[in-house]
Amino acid sequence: MSASDQPTHELHPEESWEFLRSHEFGRIAFHLLDEVHIVPINYVVDDERLLFRTSEGSKLLGLKMNADVAFETDAIENEIATSVVIRGEAHELRGDAARMVEQLPLRPWVDTPKMRIVGIRVTEITGRRFDLARPWLRARVD
């Protein structure tokens, strides 16, 4: 099997950033004491940070106790799945830094109060594209 026949291939970091910038929904994984938790968020990319809004709660509490986080966003179109994963450090923005976020298109999807703003400083970014081998779907169509 030649390299181009491989069903999985790595994205260039710039392709991964472009994918992140062109989406707004993903999932953040974080520590809460000894546990790992995961929740969906909507986000915006500002320079090389991810920003999202949150309210007081276990997510903010967990991030304050341990800044280590991972985040994933993906899309499946036709027979191609793309997934971008980052790892980074989350910190709450305060004061002017938080107010500047008002300028960004960080739009709450759900109309509940989310007054706290968290930034993720990206330390690692990995993107992969998968050629999906889902023969049962093709079998249904044929």
Add this chain to the structure above:
Amino acid sequence: MSASDQPTHELHPEESWEFLRSHEFGRIAFHLLDEVHIVPINYVVDDERLLFRTSEGSKLLGLKMNADVAFETDAIENEIATSVVIRGEAHELRGDAARMVEQLPLRPWVDTPKMRIVGIRVTEITGRRFDLARPWLRARVD
């Protein structure tokens, strides 16, 4: 605002299980030493366990060192987002238990060798449905 006007509502556990059973793609968050990691997986529900395939690598290594995991799957249709999160304990299946999985519709999307089978015993399941308030989308359409 009455309860029915709330933009977020909790799913009944049985609705969450039904959502899990009717999807096959999600993301697992796991510990790798002191770090939290997240990767996309495809999965199947067997009774009240989630099963997925993996190969040797950091995911399997992380799960063996710390069984504590979280998993999320979601779907956005029209103005409704549904997200189901589980927490649980992951363990590799061996011998007969692994061979029995061959009977289940746990189909690898990507045609790379993934010979190890992991089960997640679910300890907690939470489902939420969000009525999305994305006025900028409506603004574009109107």
